[in-house]
Amino acid sequence: MLKGKLGWLAITILFLVSLFGTIKAEATSNFDANNWQISWLIKNADFETVDIEDYGRSAGATNVWYVNQKGVEAWGTSNPSENIEVWQNGNSEGIPAYSGTNFVELNSDGPGAVYQDIKTIPGTTLTWSFAHRGRGGIDTAELLIGAPGNLTPIFSATDGESWGNYSGSYVVPAGQTHTRLTFAPISTSSGNLTIGNFLDDINLYIDIALAITFGTMRTEMVYKIMASRLHLV
Ligand SMILES: [Ca+2]
């Protein structure tokens, strides 16, 4: 009797396992698209974490704000006023965010790039991406990456009155554990660098497979150096 019940239990489990296996196989999403990449340290990538109530004041138009950098999580500006210009959906110019509700305009009320500092592992490959848009015509902004004080121009984005999205890769140089991503205005259709160049959805990814390979190589190297010092090899 018990043997029979166990037999049926085994058959039921086998059936469920095969069913689960089938469902699992069918539910696989675009596996190759993920390419071993994970999000790397960028905070407030979408400019959605902004404290307008405590740090903002109206820039003189509906849903456009000058916000002290203390109120824009993780982002800073070299603008002497320390203000970052935050735009929101529902603004008087009818310009929508690329994603979410908020986006920023470069140079706010004075000259000054917008940047974020991140910790990096030398030798790793990072993939960056961002969205850029002109305000009233063709605007151009530049992405610079490097150690603070030693930035390298990486990419120039030129867009009219629709959002463009761009991506590329960056290899962290030897010794660079502190990396700055800076967005600087190059030109605007208005001719005034404080009017134009919108930015949104800034992301950074690390290729974890390459990072592991690099980490393994580095570990092997340390072992070899230690072994040679100890006269083991
Ligand atoms: Ca956004």
Ligand SMILES: [Ca+2]
């Ligand atoms: Ca402005």
